Amino acid sequence: MPEPAVAILGDRFPRAARLRRRGEFDRCYRQGRRLHAGAFTLHALPGAGPVARLGTTVTRRVGGAVTRQRLKRWTREVFRRSPSRAALAGCDLVVHFRPDAARLVFAELQRELERLLAEAARRRRTP
RNA sequence: GGAGGCCCCCGGGCGUUCGCUCCUCCGUCGUGACGGAGGGGAGGAAAGUCCGAGCUCCGACGGGCAGCAGGCUCGCUAACGGCGAGGCGCGAUGACGCGACGGAAAGUGCAACAGAGAGCAGACCGCUCGUCCCUCCGGGCGAGCAAGGGUGAAAGGGUGCGGUAAGAGCGCACCGCCCGGCCGGCAACGGUCCGGGGCACGGCAAACCCCCUGCGGAGCAAGACCAAAUAGGGGAGCGGAUCGAGGGUCGCCCGUCCCGAGGUCCCGGACCCGCGAGGGCCGGGCGCCGUUCCCGGGUAGGUCGCUGGAGGGUACCGGCAACGGUAUCCGGAGAGGAAUGAACGUCCCCUCGCGAGAGGGACAGAACUCGGCUUACGGGUGCCUCCGCCC
RNA sequence: GCCCCCAUCGUCUAGCCAGGCCUAGGACACUGCCCUUUCAAGGCAGCGACACGGGUUCGAAUCCCGUUGGGGGUA
Numbered sequence: 001m002p003e004p005a006v007a008i009l010g011d012r013f014p015r016a017a018r019l020r021r022r023g024e025f026d027r028c029y030r031q032g033r034r035l036h037a038g039a040f041t042l043h044a045l046p047g048a049g050p051v052a053r054l055g056t057t058v059t060r061r062v063g064g065a066v067t068r069q070r071l072k073r074w075t076r077e078v079f080r081r082s083p084s085r086a087a088l089a090g091c092d093l094v095v096h097f098r099p100d101a102a103r104l105v106f107a108e109l110q111r112e113l114e115r116l117l118a119e120a121a122r123r124r125r126t127p
Numbered sequence: 128g129g130a131g132g133c134c135c136c137c138g139g140g141c142g143u144u145c146g147c148u149c150c151u152c153c154g155u156c157g158u159g160a161c162g163g164a165g166g167g168g169a170g171g172a173a174a175g176u177c178c179g180a181g182c183u184c185c186g187a188c189g190g191g192c193a194g195c196a197g198g199c200u201c202g203c204u205a206a207c208g209g210c211g212a213g214g215c216g217c218g219a220u221g222a223c224g225c226g227a228c229g230g231a232a233a234g235u236g237c238a239a240c241a242g243a244g245a246g247c248a249g250a251c252c253g254c255u256c257g258u259c260c261c262u263c264c265g266g267g268c269g270a271g272c273a274a275g276g277g278u279g280a281a282a283g284g285g286u287g288c289g290g291u292a293a294g295a296g297c298g299c300a301c302c303g304c305c306c307g308g309c310c311g312g313c314a315a316c317g318g319u320c321c322g323g324g325g326c327a328c329g330g331c332a333a334a335c336c337c338c339c340u341g342c343g344g345a346g347c348a349a350g351a352c353c354a355a356a357u358a359g360g361g362g363a364g365c366g367g368a369u370c371g372a373g374g375g376u377c378g379c380c381c382g383u384c385c386c387g388a389g390g391u392c393c394c395g396g397a398c399c400c401g402c403g404a405g406g407g408c409c410g411g412g413c414g415c416c417g418u419u420c421c422c423g424g425g426u427a428g429g430u431c432g433c434u435g436g437a438g439g440g441u442a443c444c445g446g447c448a449a450c451g452g453u454a455u456c457c458g459g460a461g462a463g464g465a466a467u468g469a470a471c472g473u474c475c476c477c478u479c480g481c482g483a484g485a486g487g488g489a490c491a492g493a494a495c496u497c498g499g500c501u502u503a504c505g506g507g508u509g510c511c512u513c514c515g516c517c518c
Numbered sequence: 519g520c521c522c523c524c525a526u527c528g529u530c531u532a533g534c535c536a537g538g539c540c541u542a543g544g545a546c547a548c549u550g551c552c553c554u555u556u557c558a559a560g561g562c563a564g565c566g567a568c569a570c571g572g573g574u575u576c577g578a579a580u581c582c583c584g585u586u587g588g589g590g591g592u593a
Contacts, residue, residue: 011145020464055464064174065492073147073468080146081469106469176520177584227574227582239538239577280576333574333582334536348519348593426593494519502585 013080019055019092028055028094035119037112039101043094044120052088054079054095061099071097074106078113087121 019025032043056075058068075095
């Protein structure tokens with residue numbers, strides 16, 4: 001059976017759509033294009049895979065475990081429903097939060113992250 | 128009504144949509160995914176990592192020294208620095224709370240400054256007597272004293288009476304203290320009916336230390352297993368007894384078991400000499416096969432460890448209680464860049480607003496698992512204490 | 519995750535183990551004055567700290583407990 005296409009994936013977010021190894025993160029940091037928002041950075045690395053893959057990193061300086069987990073969950077939620085997701089198929093993405101991300105609320109994060117995702121998708125089509 | 132104390136409980140509920148993770152069942156490809164159905168899915172502190180255990184590895188263990196920890200008594204417990212009850216001390220008007228609470232009549236040490244004197248002490252101002260000088264005030268010398276003043280955190284019992292030149296446990300009464308007996312209590316300790324002692328023995332052991340008790344180390348990134356590559360590789364062992372250099376583990380030392388180069392004897396030999404008894408020589412063999420162990424090589428990855436356990440609820444029984452016993456019921460997370468989220472409706476509480484409505488609802492996220500402690504934090508029931516007012 | 523260590527002026531540090539001499543010392547920096555035509559250098563003076571909360575002691579930066587905040591090791 002061929003790998004499931006993005007259209008079949010829909011709004012779902014299984015393991016195949018997540019970065020899971022140290023090396024994959026490092027490759028994004030070193031070779032990926034960086035896009036900045038107020039409190040976080042998006043590292044985007046184009047690839048040949050069938051789906052876009054996402055990883056999230058938060059420094060301990062951001063806050064306690066609850067704060068850091070919340071940011072990761074929000075990030076996944078935005079990515080999962082993002083309209084730019086299909087256009088980014090094959091890309092490896094890492095969202096890294098900086099210490100002042102603790103003051104973010106969901107609506108603000110959603111607006112900024114959507115902006116970066118759309119930008120990444122646009123630059124991929126027209127390099 | 129206001130301030131507080133103690134114990135216990137809860138940690139938002141219901142519904143819809145889109146997702147995540149694990150388990151079971153079914154189906155398809157195929158042995159791991161995908162699809163479908165059903166079910167489970169953060170806490171009272173999951174936290175800090177401060178104690179105590181289980182579990183795993185370091186080969187097993189004993190003794191001494193060192194080190195560390197604990198330290199009123201009796202219980203509870205797998206264990207504890209935890210909990211319960213009791214004793215003593217301190218704090219609070221009180222309910223109640225807090226306590227590193229063994230030893231200073233073993234030794235060593237410490238006590239700045241002030242003060243005459245700080246450890247088996249001391250006489251600065253004083254008090255008294257004698258004597259001398261002096262008109263008086265007062266002063267010198269000798270002797271006795273420590274009541275009063277003063278210094279200090281601390282100055283060798285307190286109050287009163289007697290006593291005296293003035294004084295002093297010098298004597299007496301009461302209080303306190305020490306020793307012994309008696310009584311109550313398992314004990315810590317208490318009582319003070321009894322006897323003895325005029326009182327010596329100050330403080331600090333979160334100073335060294337002494338006494339008693341306990342403790343091997345590391346930690347699930349412990350540890351175990353698996354396919355593949357360097358690699359169809361290399362090395363050692365595969366009879367017994369005895370002696371035994373030495374080696375190996377928990378900070379050090381010693382010892383037992385353990386491992387063990389090698390020696391001796393026994394043993395073996397298809398080789399050499401001899402007719403033979405036997406002697407010599409060689410050997411614990413080489414090659415091949417089998418088997419055990421080591422190196423490669425425990426690194427990245429995968430699987431296991433991984434959740435059912437000193438488990439929880441209820442009832443009865445024993446116990447003041449902590450807790451224990453019996454019966455019965457329940458099944459309560461197991462991820463791995465790491466699952467509980469997002470959006471909305473409604474109910475509950477609080478704030479703002481005449482109102483429609485708006486905003487807010489704490490501390491905080493499992494990572495091998497338990498028992499505690501500590502810290503953070505929202506709310507509630509009950510009982511109790513003190514104060515004010517009313518009847 | 520686990521295991522350790524540390525905390526003193528704005529910065530770097532001494533004192534801590536054996537408590538009192540600490541009203542906490544030094545260097546650089548900062549402020550003012552002197553010197554100089556001016557600046558620098560130099561001299562004098564000043565400002566300025568024991569992370570926080572309890573406890574032990576007559577007395578705590580020092581000893582003990584807790585909290586907070588930093589740092590390191592470990593695959």
